[in-house]
Amino acid sequence: MTSSILDPIAEPLTLRCGQTLPNRLMKSALSEGLGNLAGAPSSRLLGLYERWSLGGYGLVVTGNIMIDRRHRVEPGNVVVEDERHLPALSRWAKTFQDNTDAPLWAQINHPGRQATNMLNIAKAVAPSAVRANTSRFTGKPRELRAEEVENLLDRYAATAVVLEAAGFRGVQLHAAHGYLITQFLSPLANRRTDEWGGDPERRRRFLLEAVRRVRARVSPSFAVGVKLNSADFQRGGFSEEESREVIRALAAEAVDLIEISGGTYESPAMMGRPQAQSTKAREAYFLDYAKTAREHAGPVPLAVTGGFRSKAAMTDAVASGAVDMVGLGRPAITFPEAASILLNDKTDRLPSHVVQVGTARPVVAKVIDLKQIDSALDLGWHSLQIRRISKGKDPQISRVWWHALVRVFFKFDPASFQRRRG
Secondary structure, eight states: OOOOSSOGGGSOEEOTTSOEESSSEEEOOOOOOOBOTTSOBOHHHHHHHHHHHTSOOSEEEOSOEESOTTSOSSTTOOBOSSGGGHHHHHHHHHHHHTTOSSOEEEEEEOOTTOOBTTTOSSOOEESSSOOOSSTTBOSSOEEOOHHHHHHHHHHHHHHHHHHHHHTOOEEEEEEOBTSHHHHHHOTTTOOOOSTTSSSHHHHTHHHHHHHHHHHHHSOTTSEEEEEEESOOOSTTSSOHHHHHHHHHHHHTTTOOEEEEEOOBTTBOGGGTOSOOHHHHHHOOTTHHHHHHHHHHHTTSOEEEESSOOBHHHHHHHHHTTSOSEEEESTHHHHSTTHHHHHHTTSOSBOOOOOOOOOTTHHHHTTTBOHHHHHHHHHHHHHHHHHHHHHTTOOOOTTOOGGGGHHHHHHHSOGGGGBOOOO
């Protein structure tokens, strides 16, 4: 996977499935919240992706699409269980692909215990009946029965089949940020002693089996990727050592790209919290891990998402061989044409927009968990920008943090942000 000395991020990349990505800049998955009440993509979601199709990216990955309508992460999730929304899904894929050679992949997901409060009628399910250490999500989940585990694996495959029929060119299985597959991988969340838990090999079996079932039911030219945590940044949790072993196991499967992220909503490293000063200076949150994972990945390309802002850092990361793709998340919201801007040398840096509680922090901290509210405000502010883009408008960078409060309390149970004692 050699790159041009002049501009490594402009080089194409050919994947195992035969797809060729036009360049090394990827629009990573971002939750859009623009599905309708039935779980179908709305016209505004199509408008959003039409704008991103003009952004110059080598690959675009959608926000998480639910595989089970009984279990959703948040309002506005698109749900794909069967072909009931096939015409709308087809319009979504066509709207994007009509404007670019870059492929559109759909991220597919199940929240497990990370189902938002007050949204789902069905009780949250998880590998084990272990509650997440945050009040943002529903309470203690119910442990999945063995037959339900098998059903969920089949759902990943069934969802991928429908998305291929709709014209998407690949799927990405979400195995990061504390969702269901992450829960199976985590020794804190997965306390099973059957074939789905008990040691690292059995904890990663769910992910590997999901990849196998998807690959077995889609065309050889349809891409199958995985988004994986480098670690979950919790004491006794999923570690970098275990993550590298998962990458080694994925490399033996028919995987086309592994995107590296990290953290959960209990410890949101994917949002830059926490991070050391050395990480801030280097930009990319998970680049050091990627360097150690490179030999385990073999021929499978690696992407890193989180923290990249300067073209120099992106170029160095690809030129060094540590990564093959650079993922852009929030910059693709504030600058929808971010890849084109960078590749055409119209800027050498994408400004950061970190949104958090302002001057009232000392007062607010007495009644609210600042870590949780900062995370939610950042999501809410960027969600407002997504909605502007979906309406054909430009992002409004001047919006201050408190503009996101209404959006945050609409999406989440206000009790989620109460300050915990002890």
